[in-house]
Amino acid sequence: MMDGFLEAGACNLRSLQPRDAEAIFRNYASDDSVTRYALWPTHTRLETAQAFVYEALERCETGEEWTWSITAPDANECIGLVSARPSGHKAEIGYVLGQAFWNRGIMTAAVSCFIRWCFSETDLNLLWATCAVKNVASSRVLVKVGMEQGGILRGWHVFPNYSDKPQDCYVYTLLRSAT
């Protein structure tokens, strides 16, 4: 369902490929400033990124998750990912981008494009996302793509690279009917 290529303006989205592991490791997974609010420990070995890509491709195959690589408009290298985990009529979306590419509108373009794809190519009725209250840039992206901020989920996630203590998160939603 998700083979292909999407033009998103400030970036492109294409299917995740096994050879993306090296760029994923180099561009963001080994960078503590990017993984600060990730749910997984910073990668210290390329093999960890390779295992992640292998498992992500398996989840794409089974439909458990859809993951797209983000690329710069003029290049094919993976600089980040955007993904969704469907569950019935709804799916949780997540995203990450290499620090060298921050603050150029890339993630806003990528998530907007991904939302359009989700509502045009699937039957989903609701997209949702969480982000740490302290993750100001991520909150900003979710607002800019048109998602609605709900309440605060107290102590929702532990971000292992940040603290052992569960952190408060915002929840954001977007109904198909609102697009």
Ligand SMILES: CC(C)(COP(=O)(O)OP(=O)(O)OC[C@H]1O[C@@H](n2cnc3c(N)ncnc32)[C@H](O)[C@@H]1OP(=O)(O)O)[C@@H](O)C(=O)NCCC(=O)NCCS
């Ligand atoms: C969050 C993230 C995806 C943003 O990607 P990006 O391509 O830089 O996002 P954009 O450029 O589209 O938009 C970023 C917005 O945040 C704002 N911003 C960035 N850093 C900020 C800060 N420290 N304080 C306030 N606003 C900030 C930018 O000004 C911009 O808003 P504006 O257009 O109104 O000026 C990226 O920083 C990232 O991958 N972080 C690490 C992984 C992560 O946190 N993922 C999300 C988990 S929920």
